[in-house]
Amino acid sequence: MFDDDAASRSAGIELLEADDGRAVARMRITPEMVNGHKIAHGGYVFLLADTTFACACNSHGPVTVAAGAEISFVASARLGDELLATAEERTRYGRNGIYDVTVRRGDEVIAEFRGRSRTISR
Numbered sequence: 001m002f003d004d005d006a007a008s009r010s011a012g013i014e015l016l017e018a019d020d021g022r023a024v025a026r027m028r029i030t031p032e033m034v035n036g037h038k039i040a041h042g043g044y045v046f047l048l049a050d051t052t053f054a055c056a057c058n059s060h061g062p063v064t065v066a067a068g069a070e071i072s073f074v075a076s077a078r079l080g081d082e083l084l085a086t087a088e089e090r091t092r093y094g095r096n097g098i099y100d101v102t103v104r105r106g107d108e109v110i111a112e113f114r115g116r117s118r119t120i121s122r
Contacts, residue, residue, distance in 0.1 A: 002018070007047070008047065008051040011027060011033070011044060011048075012030065013047070015055055018055040018056060018058075019059050021057070021059060022087060023055035023056035023086075024084065024086050024087075025052040025084075025085050026048075026082060026083060026085070027047075027048045027083050028080065029083065030079075031079060034078075038078070040081065042073055045103055046111075046113070049085050049101040049103050049115075050066065050113070051085075052086070053087050053099050054066070056087035056099050057089070057115070062120075063119065063120055063121075064120070065117065065120055066116070067116040067118040068115070069114065070113070070114055072112045073110070074109045075110050076110075077110050081105045083104065083110060085103045086101065086102050087099050087100070088101075096119075097116070097117040097118075097119075098114065098117075099114070099115045099117060100112070100114055
């Protein structure tokens with residue numbers, strides 16, 4: 001799935017691992033990702049978290065999509081920062097799942113994301 005994700009790859013997101021309901025990805029903040037306040041645009045931080053969530057919930061095999069998500073921005077990311085997102089499955093029930101993603105710059109938490117997934121039939 002990630003190999004065909006042009007949006008995530010165009011943002012420079014690298015998938016480091018994805019297996020058994022867990023995923024890790026990283027992204028460096030580039031000049032194109034910085035807003036008028038000279039901090040990373042929240043949409044890019046969300047994109048990193050959402051991509052990592054997608055890789056975690058699709059690691060089980062069936063096609064799974066987001067049913068909803070929310071993010072809390074804890075600290076600002078800045079130009080040149082390397083962000084690391086770690087997604088962990090909290091629960092799966094029926095065709096649904098809940099995943100938490102923490103985005104960090106080193107040891108500092110930048111954002112907390114919670115995604116709700118839904119397995120679909122194709």
